[in-house]
Amino acid sequence: MTAKSPTAQEAVLRELRADIVLGVLAPGSQVVQESLAHRYGVSRVPLREALKILEGEGLVTYHPHRGYFVMELSVDDLTEVYRLRSLLEAEALRAAVSTLTDEDLEQLRGLLGQVEQSSGEGDLESLTIANRAFHFAIFERSAMPRLVRVLQQLWDATDVYRAIYFRSEVNRARIDGEHRHILAALDARDPEAAIAAHEVHRSHSVQVLGTQLAE
Amino acid sequence: MTAKSPTAQEAVLRELRADIVLGVLAPGSQVVQESLAHRYGVSRVPLREALKILEGEGLVTYHPHRGYFVMELSVDDLTEVYRLRSLLEAEALRAAVSTLTDEDLEQLRGLLGQVEQSSGEGDLESLTIANRAFHFAIFERSAMPRLVRVLQQLWDATDVYRAIYFRSEVNRARIDGEHRHILAALDARDPEAAIAAHEVHRSHSVQVLGTQLAE
DNA sequence: CCTAGCAGGATTGGATCCAATCTGTGGCTA
DNA sequence: TAGCCACAGATTGGATCCAATCCTGCTAGG
Missing domain, CATH: 1.20.120.530 (GntR ligand-binding domain-like)
Known part of the structure; x- marks a missing residue:
């Protein structure tokens, strides 16, 4: 869907960041992996790896078995x-x-x-x-x-x-x-x-x- | 193989960290996913997510299509x-x-x-x-x-x-x-x-x- | 003798499928 | 009426399988 990238995770990572930054993904809302993966045209695997990076950066939070949530900054x-x-x-x-x-x-x-x-x-x-x-x-x-x-x-x-x-x-x-x-x-x-x-x-x-x- | 954990990625993350810290995984060496996954008794998926976290922390480096390598600190x-x-x-x-x-x-x-x-x-x-x-x-x-x-x-x-x-x-x-x-x-x-x-x-x-x- | 090119194997990246867990709803009981 | 339990749907976690890429060693040609 976007410019080509050596790996899908990188492409997804960029798109995810952009969507969070631009507020497309509302702060505090859950990141539903299935729908987002579909949106970016990939499977859930590369999406999850991208989310792990964003978790490390503090852009999303992670709760085991509950999923990822867009961080809301105070x-x-x-x-x-x-x-x-x-x-x-x-x-x-x-x-x-x-x-x-x-x-x-x-x-x-x-x-x-x-x-x-x-x-x-x-x-x-x-x-x-x-x-x-x-x-x-x-x-x-x-x-x-x-x-x-x-x-x-x-x-x-x-x-x-x-x-x-x-x-x-x-x-x-x-x-x-x-x-x-x-x-x-x-x-x-x-x-x-x-x-x-x-x-x-x-x-x-x-x-x-x-x-x-x-x- | 270790204490129970809500998710396998967490358990793998701890083991991986320990193995890197203790030098079991030699600095500079490649992390071969298959063998490590087998070692920890899980599939490659949770291992890769753990590696993404360690990448964020700078304990390993990542090169697309080449894999993860244990960081050697100077x-x-x-x-x-x-x-x-x-x-x-x-x-x-x-x-x-x-x-x-x-x-x-x-x-x-x-x-x-x-x-x-x-x-x-x-x-x-x-x-x-x-x-x-x-x-x-x-x-x-x-x-x-x-x-x-x-x-x-x-x-x-x-x-x-x-x-x-x-x-x-x-x-x-x-x-x-x-x-x-x-x-x-x-x-x-x-x-x-x-x-x-x-x-x-x-x-x-x-x-x-x-x-x-x-x- | 050296270098370019080309297999073959090894390894990673990604997709699909199944299992485990959570959430929310409805009904039952005190 | 409030609280608890059970069940069903949704969602995540993990395993397996296939495709894409990279690395190695060999071969052929200069």
């Missing part, structure tokens, strides 16, 4: 994720900034260009992807693979909210400016400035999302 | 894990120490008693369990479930080494003392002292393990 959970991101991204930046090469910065500039283009066009799908590519290109320069993995999980867990955040044009304009601050700090090879810029970046989004989540 | 990986633990456990302690009740402290004293008993008897299996129970009883008081989850993963990833560490009587004697320092800091409701005590606790083990790992 304000507390959101703030906890951002607190952890704050700690861990600071560490990644400390490790990354000092080792940045000129080629790295050139690459980051290119990625940022894609972010801004998607942002301008209002293409939320590609904006989400480009934004993530930009930030993780930085984090990966830390040469701390396990740290990057944990950060991936934390980002995955809040993709739902990021999509909401990007919907507003005001927010999109703001992140463009914040991204340029980040890049400037990286250009100057100033770790503390980069950490501070990220702090601002995150605190804005968690603030907006927190109030929006309280409805 | 010194770099070990130090990275401990660096992350340092950051995250400090955060957990900051959140936990201030809210500790007298009952909590009583419970911790009980858990520590079990640790020391197992340590004295040289029962490594129950020592591993009791040690973990003690430390996570503290972390869980942070009321930050996601943080606890990440810490669980980090601990899981280095269980292999912890088992080695406990083997030496000298090390066991040392951790008993370190645990008492931790408990004293908690008794005093002094977060910074607790963080410092943990720092000492970790740095000893990472130091010993690091040299031992370099063989």
